[in-house]
Amino acid sequence: MKKSTSPSYWLVKQEPIAYSWSTFVKDGGTEWTGVRNFQARNNLRAMKKGDQVLFYHSVVNPSVVGVAEVTQAAYPDPTATEGDWSAVKLKPLHALKNLVTLADIKKDARLADIALLKQSRLSVMPLTEKEFEMIVEKGNG
DNA sequence: GCCAACGTTGGC
DNA sequence: GCCAACGTTGGC
Numbered sequence A: 001m002k003k004s005t006s007p008s009y010w011l012v013k014q015e016p017i018a019y020s021w022s023t024f025v026k027d028g029g030t031e032w033t034g035v036r037n038f039q040a041r042n043n044l045r046a047m048k049k050g051d052q053v054l055f056y057h058s059v060v061n062p063s064v065v066g067v068a069e070v071t072q073a074a075y076p077d078p079t080a081t082e083g084d085w086s087a088v089k090l091k092p093l094h095a096l097k098n099l100v101t102l103a104d105i106k107k108d109a110r111l112a113d114i115a116l117l118k119q120s121r122l123s124v125m126p127l128t129e130k131e132f133e134m135i136v137e138k139g140n141g
Numbered sequence B, C: 001g002c003c004a005a006c007g008t009t010g011g012c
Helices: A021-027 A038-046 A104-105 A129-140
Strands: A009-016 A030-033 A052-057 A063-076 A086-101 A124-127
Touching: A009 A063, A009 A129, A021 A052, A021 A063, A038 A086, A038 A124, A052 A086, A052 A104, A052 A129, A063 A129, A086 A104, A086 A124, A086 A129, A124 A129
Parallel strands: A009 A052
Antiparallel strands: A009 A124, A030 A086, A052 A063, A063 A086
């Protein structure tokens, strides 16, 4: 029986040098492992199948590049040799037509409260539905 | 390459 | 439990 809970919205960061959107698309999906920050881990654990996730490139041309979906909720991170860490599975849905750069996000007063700006070092963060849709619209509009 | 912000570690 | 030192992240 499929649950009818509405999806939640997230943003995950990755340096394109470490794992780029294009590699993600080529792979057709990936295990989101290696998160070693408690707050980010707790966000991973709050993800559920079907949630929508923005894929953000940090450091090099920082920008949102595409939309992904959670295909498996949190499970123990297989890359963790010690400690209590989690991973999820993600698959790419579609690239944004235009990158939505960090500068674009900063310029938009409606996105002033986004966690990306408030907590610049957090690598997995929740978004409101509005924030998610606004960024997707910027990227596809 | 630099530096600010922030999380973690360890001494006390 | 506090806080200084240190390491890492990430923007510029």
